[in-house]
Amino acid sequence: MGKRLVQLGSLRQLTLGSFVLALIPLIALLWQSQSDLAKVGQMTTLETRFVVDVVSDMQRLDNAAVDIERSIRQFAVLRSEQVAALSDNALEQFAVAADNLCQALAVPSSCNRLSEQLTQLAEYRDIEDELLLSAYLAAVQSSVTQLRDDVESTINQRVQLQQDDLNAMQAKQAWSTAMLVSVSLLLILAGSQLIVNPVNNLKKIIRILAHSGGQLPPLSTHAPKELIDVEKDLHWLNERLQQLEHIRTALLRHAAHELKTPLASIKEGCSLLSDNVVGELNNSQREVLSLLSASTLRLNTLVEKLLDYNLLLQQAQPKIKRSNPNVLVEACLEDYALALQKRDVDVKIELEHIYIDEELFRRILDNLVSNAVAHGAVGRPINIHIYGQEKYLVLDVANRGKRIAPDSVKTLFEPFIRGNEPRNDNVIGTGLGLSIVSDCARLMHGDVNVVDVDYADVCFRVTIPQQEK
Numbered sequence: 001m002g003k004r005l006v007q008l009g010s011l012r013q014l015t016l017g018s019f020v021l022a023l024i025p026l027i028a029l030l031w032q033s034q035s036d037l038a039k040v041g042q043m044t045t046l047e048t049r050f051v052v053d054v055v056s057d058m059q060r061l062d063n064a065a066v067d068i069e070r071s072i073r074q075f076a077v078l079r080s081e082q083v084a085a086l087s088d089n090a091l092e093q094f095a096v097a098a099d100n101l102c103q104a105l106a107v108p109s110s111c112n113r114l115s116e117q118l119t120q121l122a123e124y125r126d127i128e129d130e131l132l133l134s135a136y137l138a139a140v141q142s143s144v145t146q147l148r149d150d151v152e153s154t155i156n157q158r159v160q161l162q163q164d165d166l167n168a169m170q171a172k173q174a175w176s177t178a179m180l181v182s183v184s185l186l187l188i189l190a191g192s193q194l195i196v197n198p199v200n201n202l203k204k205i206i207r208i209l210a211h212s213g214g215q216l217p218p219l220s221t222h223a224p225k226e227l228i229d230v231e232k233d234l235h236w237l238n239e240r241l242q243q244l245e246h247i248r249t250a251l252l253r254h255a256a257h258e259l260k261t262p263l264a265s266i267k268e269g270c271s272l273l274s275d276n277v278v279g280e281l282n283n284s285q286r287e288v289l290s291l292l293s294a295s296t297l298r299l300n301t302l303v304e305k306l307l308d309y310n311l312l313l314q315q316a317q318p319k320i321k322r323s324n325p326n327v328l329v330e331a332c333l334e335d336y337a338l339a340l341q342k343r344d345v346d347v348k349i350e351l352e353h354i355y356i357d358e359e360l361f362r363r364i365l366d367n368l369v370s371n372a373v374a375h376g377a378v379g380r381p382i383n384i385h386i387y388g389q390e391k392y393l394v395l396d397v398a399n400r401g402k403r404i405a406p407d408s409v410k411t412l413f414e415p416f417i418r419g420n421e422p423r424n425d426n427v428i429g430t431g432l433g434l435s436i437v438s439d440c441a442r443l444m445h446g447d448v449n450v451v452d453v454d455y456a457d458v459c460f461r462v463t464i465p466q467q468e469k
Contacts, residue, residue: 018191064094198223398456
């Protein structure tokens with residue numbers, strides 16, 4: 001049951017689910033943006049209506065103040081009831097406009113003073129003193145001016161407050177955007193990681209299969225079922241490859257062992273015949289015996305190569321240690337001294353110490369020198385160059401002769417693949433020499449390739465990582 005709880009669905013479900021989860025913060029951000037936009041629109045509408053109403057009331061107040069002054073001064077001259085009615089109407093209009101402004105504005109001092117002045121001015125019929133009447137009118141006009149300033153100040157304050165609210169809303173929107181986008185990115189990364197991790201595990205398994213690197217990692221539990229199925233197939237493939245490897249190793253071991261016994265009998269028989277133990281041989285018989293002996297030697301070489309290749313396949317872990325390359329190269333050249341009598345060998349060693357498995361490195365040297373002797377132009381020099389390149393040991397073995405065709409390079413390092421060109425020693429090769437070189441380099445986590453150089457026609461380059469043990 002617990003395994004089912006952690007088991008993910010299909011790759012399509014995971015992708016769609018991650019996409020939907022990543023959209024949730026973005027949808028929330030869109031909803032908040034729309035909500036804030038609606039608030040801004042509502043606030044703008046209210047503030048615009050307030051400004052329009054206040055300005056209109058202020059305009060009516062100004063007009064009413066002008067009408068009051070004109071009609072009251074006319075009444076003071078004419079003392080007409082008709083003019084008085086006009087004055088009363090102007091006072092009423094003024095009072096209504098002033099009351100509207102006072103309700104909209106928070107200025108009680110100005111409103112109270114204006115109300116007292118209107119009360120005094122309402123007794124204009126009883127005022128006989130023109131100077132007193134002018135003072136009342138001037139006071140009202142001053143209060144109207146003050147109220148106009150209050151209106152302007154209130155509008156500015158509300159505009160500033162609205163601006164502050166907008167700034168606060170923008171800051172909140174920016175913070176929300178950053179947070180929700182970050183959450184969305186985290187969800188995207190989390191969803192992608194659920195795919196990347198098993199894919200990386202698949203790549204790791206493939207590398208292990210390619211390099212025979214040991215035990216495979218366990219099956220993933222937090223992965224889409226398609227990728228888990230691929231992992232299961234790779235594990236099955238690994239088991240199948242191990243079975244085939246065991247079969248190949250056993251076949252090589254038994255074949256080489258079984259060939260040794262009849263081969264020894266054949267060699268002993270050829271030796272007895274050549275020593276005339278069973279009687280004198282004529283020339284034709286000696287010729288046949290010579291061919292038989294040569295075939296026996298070739299078969300013995302093939303068996304030895306098979307045994308050597310089988311031993312190489314069984315070596316699991318190289319023993320890396322510090323070695324002197326000069327000693328290894330000198331020992332190799334001594335073994336090939338007879339074959340190199342008519343050739344110059346140009347040896348250039350730039351490193352005093354190298355870190356390699358001596359047995360594997362010696363096999364590489366033996367097979368590359370043997371290949372250069374067998375396929376290089378007779379009488380032309382062979383180059384052996386050992387040097388360092390970044391954190392790698394590089395071995396170049398080059399010879400003159402016919403270049404290797406590009407199509408042949410692809411299969412050159414596979415076992416039992418022989419070149420089409422005849423050897424200088426007229427011996428039929430086993431096709432294992434370069435394969436052994438490749439396997440030895442691989443066991444030391446290195447590689448071998450055919451490279452182009454300006455001083456030779458064919459150059460094999462072996463690169464081996466260097467790490468002190």
